[in-house]
Amino acid sequence: IFGGQQSDITAQPWQAALSVYRSRSKVYTFFCGGVLIDSCWVLSAAHCFNDGFHPKDLKVTLGRTYRLQNSSSEQIFEVEQYWVHEQYDNSTFDNDIVLLKLKSDIGMCAIYTPEVHPACLPEQNLVLPDWTECEISGYGKEQEFSPFYSDRVKRGHVRLWPQSQCVPERLSGHLTTPNMICAGDTRGLDDACKGDSGGPLVCPKEGRFTLIGLISWGDGCGKKDTPGVYTRVPQYINWINRKMQDNNN
Numbered sequence: 001i002f003g004g005q006q007s008d009i010t011a012q013p014w015q016a017a018l019s020v021y022r023s024r025s026k027v028y029t030f031f032c033g034g035v036l037i038d039s040c041w042v043l044s045a046a047h048c049f050n051d052g053f054h055p056k057d058l059k060v061t062l063g064r065t066y067r068l069q070n071s072s073s074e075q076i077f078e079v080e081q082y083w084v085h086e087q088y089d090n091s092t093f094d095n096d097i098v099l100l101k102l103k104s105d106i107g108m109c110a111i112y113t114p115e116v117h118p119a120c121l122p123e124q125n126l127v128l129p130d131w132t133e134c135e136i137s138g139y140g141k142e143q144e145f146s147p148f149y150s151d152r153v154k155r156g157h158v159r160l161w162p163q164s165q166c167v168p169e170r171l172s173g174h175l176t177t178p179n180m181i182c183a184g185d186t187r188g189l190d191d192a193c194k195g196d197s198g199g200p201l202v203c204p205k206e207g208r209f210t211l212i213g214l215i216s217w218g219d220g221c222g223k224k225d226t227p228g229v230y231t232r233v234p235q236y237i238n239w240i241n242r243k244m245q246d247n248n249n
């Protein structure tokens with residue numbers, strides 16, 4: 001997160017950290033964020049999986065404030081399987097969404113605690129008012145060209161942009177689609193950055209934080225008058241529910 005503030009995982013207990021086993025270095029390497037939406041289910045960005053990881057090599061960490069420090073509140077899971085959206089387009093990042101099923105022998109995975117708790121899903125096609133104040137979070141970089149990810153989870157404040165301003169002129173020529181939503185800080189302070197991808201954009205809806213976006217892409221981090229681009233989660237509620245039903249064995 002560019003700007004924003006250091007946070008505690010209890011402020012965004014749906015935040016997940018995804019890592020992949022690198023056989024060359026024999027360690028798990030953090031690569032993207034994710035969002036817990038149900039005990040055994042995590043959403044992330046499809047583009048995080050461009051390398052075609054084997055599910056067996058993946059690990060999902062929940063409940064950590066410090067990215068690399070073990071904590072008594074953490075819950076770590078292997079991945080049984082993941083589903084990249086069938087219409088995901090690697091060149092435009094259209095439909096940048098992936099659903100992961102966590103591995104469990106007992107039909108229950110994450111146990112809900114103050115540090116580990118799912119985000120609410122919106123109803124299909126929910127649209128919130130322009131400039132609604134929302135939050136993003138993640139363990140991603142604090143500066144575009146920093147070599148390091150953040151040691152600690154951060155959160156930032158962004159507002160939902162009108163679709164009319166979510167245009168190539170503000171995104172160094174890149175097109176957006178109706179499956180994307182732009183959000184940014186009107187003060188020009190907070191933004192998502194590299195490594196935050198797949199993590200949450202949550203907005204208050206009837207008093208609850210509701211998952212409205214998945215961090216997807218942007219033109220750098222924290223540039224003036226440049227929004228971040230997010231996968232528009234309310235477009236995918238039927239897709240998510242179908243996948244979760246089809247795969248509840």
Ligand code: 4AZ
Pocket residue numbers: 191192193194195196197215216217218219220221222227228229
């Ligand atoms: C990235 O590379 C990335 N400022 C994610 C979000 C944004 C920029 C880059 C938005 O994962």
